[in-house]
Amino acid sequence: MAEITLKGLAHSYEKTPKGAADYAIRQMDHVWHQGGAYALLGPSGCGKSTLLNIISGLLEPSEGDVLFDGHRVNELPPEERNIAQVFQFPVIYDTMTVFDNLAFPLRNMNTPEYRVKPKVLEVADILELTPLLDRKAKNLTADEKQKVSMGRGLVRDDVTAILFDEPLTVIDPQLKWKLRRKLKEIHERFNITMIYVTHDQLEASTFADKIAVMYEGQVVQFGTPRELFERPAHTFVGYFIGSPGMNFMAVEYRDGQVMFGTQPLPISEQMKHAVTSAANASSSNIKLGIRPEFIAIATSPTANSVPISVTSVQDLGTYSLLTFKLNEQTFKARLPEGHQPVGETAFAHFDDAHLALYIDEYLVEAGNE
Numbered sequence: 001m002a003e004i005t006l007k008g009l010a011h012s013y014e015k016t017p018k019g020a021a022d023y024a025i026r027q028m029d030h031v032w033h034q035g036g037a038y039a040l041l042g043p044s045g046c047g048k049s050t051l052l053n054i055i056s057g058l059l060e061p062s063e064g065d066v067l068f069d070g071h072r073v074n075e076l077p078p079e080e081r082n083i084a085q086v087f088q089f090p091v092i093y094d095t096m097t098v099f100d101n102l103a104f105p106l107r108n109m110n111t112p113e114y115r116v117k118p119k120v121l122e123v124a125d126i127l128e129l130t131p132l133l134d135r136k137a138k139n140l141t142a143d144e145k146q147k148v149s150m151g152r153g154l155v156r157d158d159v160t161a162i163l164f165d166e167p168l169t170v171i172d173p174q175l176k177w178k179l180r181r182k183l184k185e186i187h188e189r190f191n192i193t194m195i196y197v198t199h200d201q202l203e204a205s206t207f208a209d210k211i212a213v214m215y216e217g218q219v220v221q222f223g224t225p226r227e228l229f230e231r232p233a234h235t236f237v238g239y240f241i242g243s244p245g246m247n248f249m250a251v252e253y254r255d256g257q258v259m260f261g262t263q264p265l266p267i268s269e270q271m272k273h274a275v276t277s278a279a280n281a282s283s284s285n286i287k288l289g290i291r292p293e294f295i296a297i298a299t300s301p302t303a304n305s306v307p308i309s310v311t312s313v314q315d316l317g318t319y320s321l322l323t324f325k326l327n328e329q330t331f332k333a334r335l336p337e338g339h340q341p342v343g344e345t346a347f348a349h350f351d352d353a354h355l356a357l358y359i360d361e362y363l364v365e366a367g368n369e
């Protein structure tokens with residue numbers, strides 16, 4: 001068990017990287033604390049697998065250090081790092097029984113048989129593999145094989161961390177939820193650091209206490225699922241987390257008003273002040289973000305509302321999703337159950353407490369600018 005620190009870490013698959021675009025991992029500092037249940041979340045190609053392989057030792061970073069409990073392990077091969085890794089596709093021995101597959105990592109370390117059996121039985125019980133212990137692995141379904149693969153990562157008591165690289169890809173959708181809960185249970189029981197790679201926000205938030213959101217080779221926010229939802233630190237987090245994601249308006253300060261195109265925005269003095277300061281600091285990339293949940297829609301003008309053109313209203317069961325245009329841009333707003341019928345023209349109020357200011361894509365707390 002260990003704390004895993006990434007210090008000034010960067011990785012390029014190019015021999016002579018010329019610029020940021022040549023890096024799969026761009027300069028990052030990050031700490032995974034012992035015993036945490038973490039998710040590494042991001043879109044395809046953002047560098048998740050590269051980072052996981054650097055932690056496990058399958059890949060040596062081109063720059064920076066990987067430290068386990070403060071000791072540099074850059075050159076240590078995976079087998080000497082005590083990291084268990086579960087991949088997208090099952091890694092098992094087809095000709096062995098399920099029992100022997102689960103026992104393999106322990107026997108490989110010369111663990112005495114009297115200690116192998118109870119551990120294998122315990123892990124088989126957790127993963128509901130007990131009835132299959134005598135079966136040859138080749139006769140298992142894809143789900144069962146992946147459970148054996150996970151079990152092989154869980155049998156060892158001495159692992160520093162278990163890394164999961166999209167482990168539920170091959171699992172039947174109905175079983176996915178159950179297995180995620182199981183992993184969480186296992187985490188609570190054994191207190192092992194777990195890092196779970198996924199591009200699915202639901203999968204990340206049901207498994208992890210804290211999520212690292214990756215974008216273009218960087219961790220742009222590390223926080224609880226609630227923090228990512230309530231205070232996205234980067235516009236990408238706002239866009240990626242939530243269903244649908246955050247709305248953004250590129251704004252500028254003109255003639256004493258905060259303008260979204262030709263539309264003056266009725267916002268608080270404090271927010272106006274924050275935008276003015278950013279504009280005075282000659283930043284040209286100023287955005288206001290608001291989640292669809294916090295746009296109030298009214299059928300007649302209200303204080304501080306702006307007129308909008310409604311494009312569609314979709315009934316999604318417990319709520320409706322309203323799509324509208326303002327200044328030629330498309331927005332989404334969530335309407336509560338039982339909302340009033342909305343016509344082609346309506347009025348939107350952006351709840352000030354939930355408006356977030358972004359300068360050069362990063363969140364600025366109003367008042368801290």
Ligand SMILES: Nc1ncnc2c1ncn2[C@@H]1O[C@H](COP(=O)(O)OP(=O)(O)OP(=O)(O)O)[C@@H](O)[C@H]1O
Pocket residue numbers: 013024042043044045046047048049050051199
């Ligand atoms: N072996 C490799 N050689 C060269 N480039 C690579 C290699 N592996 C990954 N890359 C590149 O590095 C970047 C990050 O890839 P990586 O596989 O780490 O992303 P990811 O977030 O895990 O994506 P996915 O979810 O699709 O697996 C991508 O641009 C990818 O094309």
